[in-house]
Amino acid sequence: MVYLMIETFRRYFDKPGKIWNELNQNSYYVYIIHVVVIGGIALAMLNVAIPSIVKYLILVGSTFVASNFIVSLYRRAVAGRKAIN
Numbered sequence: 001m002v003y004l005m006i007e008t009f010r011r012y013f014d015k016p017g018k019i020w021n022e023l024n025q026n027s028y029y030v031y032i033i034h035v036v037v038i039g040g041i042a043l044a045m046l047n048v049a050i051p052s053i054v055k056y057l058i059l060v061g062s063t064f065v066a067s068n069f070i071v072s073l074y075r076r077a078v079a080g081r082k083a084i085n
Helices: 002-013 018-044 053-083
Strands: none
Touching: 018 053
16 A cells, blocks of 8 residues: 555656645745644534534635645735835
8 A cells, every 4th residue: 555655646646837836935934834724624514514524624624725825825914015125
């Protein structure tokens, strides 16, 4: 199983690209804020009547997207402010 995962990554995900570069630049800051984002999304889904496994999958996906989106917006705002000064 580990060999399969390594080979899959080596063949398909080990290529440079615009999205990979953006995710790479966001990674440290996403690591910092992801717990807060998980908490906020989990609180919002607390009283939703869907199965817990579906909630978990929604939580994982939406946390990934929301954290990267927040960090990207922040980085662009800071970069824009630095360009003005």
